[in-house]
Amino acid sequence: MKSPTSRYPADLDHWRAAGRVAGEARELGLSLARPGMLRRELAERVEGYIRDHGAAPAFPANLSRNSEAAHYTPSADDPEPLQAGDLLKVDVGAHIEGAIADTAATVEVGGTHRYDNLVRAAREGLEAGIRAVRPGGPIDAVSRAVEAAVHARGLKPIRDLTGHSIERYLLHAGKSIPNVAGFTDRRLEEGEVVAIEPFATNGVGSIANGPFGHIVRFRSDPGAADPALAALFHRFRTLPFTARWVTDPAEAAALGRARRLLQTYPVFVEAGRGWVAQAEHTVLVGASGAEVLTATR
Numbered sequence: 018m019k020s021p022t023s024r025y026p027a028d029l030d031h032w033r034a035a036g037r038v039a040g041e042a043r044e045l046g047l048s049l050a051r052p053g054m055l056r057r058e059l060a061e062r063v064e065g066y067i068r069d070h071g072a073a074p075a076f077p078a079n080l081s082r083n084s085e086a087a088h089y090t091p092s093a094d095d096p097e098p099l100q101a102g103d104l105l106k107v108d109v110g111a112h113i114e115g116a117i118a119d120t121a122a123t124v125e126v127g128g129t130h131r132y133d134n135l136v137r138a139a140r141e142g143l144e145a146g147i148r149a150v151r152p153g154g155p156i157d158a159v160s161r162a163v164e165a166a167v168h169a170r171g172l173k174p175i176r177d178l179t180g181h182s183i184e185r186y187l188l189h190a191g192k193s194i195p196n197v198a199g200f201t202d203r204r205l206e207e208g209e210v211v212a213i214e215p216f217a218t219n220g221v222g223s224i225a226n227g228p229f230g231h232i233v234r235f236r237s238d239p240g241a242a243d244p245a246l247a248a249l250f251h252r253f254r255t256l257p258f259t260a261r262w263v264t265d266p267a268e269a270a271a272l273g274r275a276r277r278l279l280q281t282y283p284v285f286v287e288a289g290r291g292w293v294a295q296a297e298h299t300v301l302v303g304a305s306g307a308e309v310l311t312a313t314r
Contacts, residue, residue, distance in 0.1 A: 032117075034071065034116075036111075038066075039067070039110060039120045039311050040311040043121065045066050046107035050124050051127065052127045055097065056080045056099065073112055073113075075112040077090035077261070079121070082106070084292055085293070087216075088285050092260070104126075105126055117299075119188065123296065138215075138294065139215050139216065143213055145162040150211075151302075156195070157200075160197060164196060170217070173222035174215060174217060175196060176195070176197040176222055181212050181214070182209060183211065188256060194212070194213055205302045209301075210299060213297065216293055216294070224288055226284075229281050229284075230281075230283060232258070233260075234279065235249075246271040246272075260272060298310070
């Protein structure tokens, strides 16, 4: 990720460009989320925007709603439309040659405004966490800021969903950025790319595994023995993807043969069935604080 002579990514222009595209795709998804819109169509529009603007999706568009916290992406034949009052998380990622940007925001479909407090809690938690970013500073300071901002709205941060460090072709690169203080003694490093990702809920503040969804990733390189499978790995590496993207019949058949080589993501649901809002930016840890890579203004 970093050159020998710099603490910063050698391909920093790619990280910034991926951040810009991801942020624009997020805003497109929020603007299109209207009653009657199929989640499948919304995902395809967002992912298509990323591809049309010089990047590739870093993972399938996550369009989790209500008590679903994360990891819902529609299948190719998903019939579900959005409904007025749905609390929709639009969580998208873009990458350029493995330089990844990950970003999310929450919208209440149809503008019903019943859950404005939840949406604001996640957004204010994100803003507070970003303000706490310092090179060499404790990650726990970011966690403490997120937690305080969410609690100030009378709500709970989800303690077992976290932000994360990002490296080239590695969406979750090893460091966690908890949304609750007291879980890590690690520090941020100048030049590091991290996602800060608060989740706010009116439930119990933890998640449970729901049904397995439509997101998978390769656990490791499957090798060259199966050419169609090797082509899939070359395309996605270890980034998450979905069968909805695999339209070539030979590759689709290979995917069916590869179940033991794949990790399948369950949909995360709030353990008390509370409703969930999410906000997320990817930031570069700079000399004086955070550079937000996924901002659009």
